[in-house]
Amino acid sequence: MKKHILTFLVILISGINVIAQVEVSADSLKKHVYVLASDSLEGRGLSTHSGLKAAHYIAGYFKEFGLETIGDSYLHPFNTYFSTTNLVGHNVIALIEGSDSKLKDEYIVLGAHYDHVSFYYNSKGEKIIYNGADDNASGTSGVIELGRALKENSHLLKRSVILIAFDGEESGLIGSTKVLKQEFFPADDIKLMMSIDMIGRYSESQQCVIGAMASVNGGNDILEEVAKNHQIKIKNSGKKVSQRTDSGPFGDFGIPALYISSGIVGPYHKPQDDAETIDYNGMKEITELLFDLTIKLAEQEKLEPSKYLIAQTKNGGVPRLRYGLKASFGSSHHHYSDDFYNGKNKFSYEIGLMTQLKITKNISLLPEVLYSSMGSGFPDGNFRTQSISTPVSLVLASGMGQMNSRFYVSAGAYYSYHFSGKAGGESLDFENRFHQSETGLVFGIGLEVSSIFVSLNFKNGFSEIMKEQDAPKMSSRASYFTIGYMF
CATH class of the missing domain: 2.40.160.20 (Porin)
Structure with missing residues (x-):
């Protein structure tokens, strides 16, 4: 017995981590997905009552965890026009302040879009709902639980973390674009952004895509160090910021922006993307990886965009x-x-x-x-x-x-x-x-x-x-x- 205890202590002291620094509850992730991807929320369409219900659900957990608001509310409405129709969307934003007296004025944004493509009536008059369990109730659930875990371990954060549930992504990255234009916080102080978009099918894809890690100086080395403590197979997709997800507007601003996904597999943009089809253990593993990655990024002395991203931003989104x-x-x-x-x-x-x-x-x-x-x-x-x-x-x-x-x-x-x-x-x-x-x-x-x-x-x-x-x-x-x- 003493021999086993000694072996365990040696492993801990030597810094060989076999699990993440924090354990995320797969049951909690599952609970959020089942609510957000329920028929009652009717596909969480932009500027719909069900979309607003989803926003209040997310804000309720931010409040329960004790996260700070930016302004008077977690909900930040925005207007967008389709033809002559004014649509009102709602981004949900919360703050966890960093512990370092200097670095706490710099931010890491963890974001996921909570909207999906709503529903339609078929020729028989039946309502066909696109519940969007993977796209993107999964990523939204990850952001909620990251909010819980990071708040409970905020002493490990040197930089501050902003959590955002974006609205209007499916309609053209509207919510993430509005966030930067509304300037709730100085965009120049955002040092890195993660768009967590579809993390619910790891068992099918057998990989976690972490795109544009090289958009931040030293990013690949940081990811390699963190990945050693996890059993997840990671696909690193280089230096180019993805424009398919909410990382796009941040990358256009010159901010290193990562795309996190288990891949576009399964019933993407189909009514069959339901909560019972999601791999919750895979979601748990990816969320724990993102917790460790966030902590590691938050403690870096400097987080600076790569030369490639700087050049691309100066040239209107196109390399020179x-x-x-x-x-x-x-x-x-x-x-x-x-x-x-x-x-x-x-x-x-x-x-x-x-x-x-x-x-x-x-x-x-x-x-x-x-x-x-x-x-x-x-x-x-x-x-x-x-x-x-x-x-x-x-x-x-x-x-x-x-x-x-x-x-x-x-x-x-x-x-x-x-x-x-x-x-x-x-x-x-x-x-x-x-x-x-x-x-x-x-x-x-x-x-x-x-x-x-x-x-x-x-x-x-x-x-x-x-x-x-x-x-x-x-x-x-x-x-x-x-x-x-x-x-």
């Missing part, structure tokens, strides 16, 4: 220099400048590499190197060139909007070198009959969403294709549908 791949598919033809007709359209495509260099927040330079295959109907039969094309364009883009999206237009010039080609089945005679080089204009319009872009692009050749003086004057025309990705 980035590279990408693109593929364009469409049709091309010859334009006969002295005649009233054009050549027949033939399938055309381009694939290759591009680089985008930001000049200002909304203007960038886009050089490309492409393999191009262009064709047209020709008096001697089909005409086709195989070329290396090097367009260079100026891109004018809107600012990044919701879901990390923006519109853009582009215009520039291109140079193409034809290294081979055929007309009527015969190889092109570049020495005597055809020009091997081509120049012209390029222009387009497109949409970028989370580094994926789609666009319509056009090429308008200026230079003549044929060398012979008595040959018809003709130049190339092409139009493409383009899809690409920027790294």
Whole structure:
């Protein structure tokens, strides 16, 4: 018996932790999910009575735990408009003050959206409710229980912690955007944010995603140290702040913002996302991990954004220099400048590499190197060139909007070198009959969403294709549908 006690003491003294610093109750998490995801709350839609009931439920526990309000109430209403309809949402906000005389004026935000997509009536008149147990009663329950655990252990917190249950996430990250605009606390003093969004399906995914840990300096090292004390399999998704969840507006402000999730698995945005489908032991393990991670982050001497996040914020949500791949598919033809007709359209495509260099927040330079295959109907039969094309364009883009999206237009010039080609089945005679080089204009319009872009692009050749003086004057025309990705 003495030997077992001694072994246990050695483990404790040596700092080998086999459990979290605090134990979160799986039963408490389950209780919250069953209430928030109940049919009586009708899917917790934005600006609905059931959504407001959910907000009061969360605020009731913040009060029970003795958390401080910011202002006179835990509930902070906001207005948003859809067409001419004014909708009123409610963020639920509470504060746990840190214990360090200097660091307590800096904040870590723990947030989760409590709203979901409400309900509808089917053709039979039956009410179909989207209870959103995983999305995101699970994350909201985690924030509630983190509030309890952190308050009970507030002596371990050097920085202050703000807990927020966001409304309006499903309608476009409205609540989290409003929080930063309403300035209940100085946004410059927020050193890190966590968006806890869908943590209820660890048994299915077998991983906990912790996104953008590298958006804070030294973040990966901090996570690695904390993770040693937990049996959870962690997927670290790098430095880029997710725009799919409430971390997005914070990241746009230049605040390191993490995305915590057990993954989009199971009945996502379906009526079957009910409380009985949730893995509560997995939720418990993730919440305990987040408790330890919060304590560790709160005690750091400095919490600073990474150079990548700083550069991205200064450049309107887009890195100053980035590279990408693109593929364009469409049709091309010859334009006969002295005649009233054009050549027949033939399938055309381009694939290759591009680089985008930001000049200002909304203007960038886009050089490309492409393999191009262009064709047209020709008096001697089909005409086709195989070329290396090097367009260079100026891109004018809107600012990044919701879901990390923006519109853009582009215009520039291109140079193409034809290294081979055929007309009527015969190889092109570049020495005597055809020009091997081509120049012209390029222009387009497109949409970028989370580094994926789609666009319509056009090429308008200026230079003549044929060398012979008595040959018809003709130049190339092409139009493409383009899809690409920027790294």
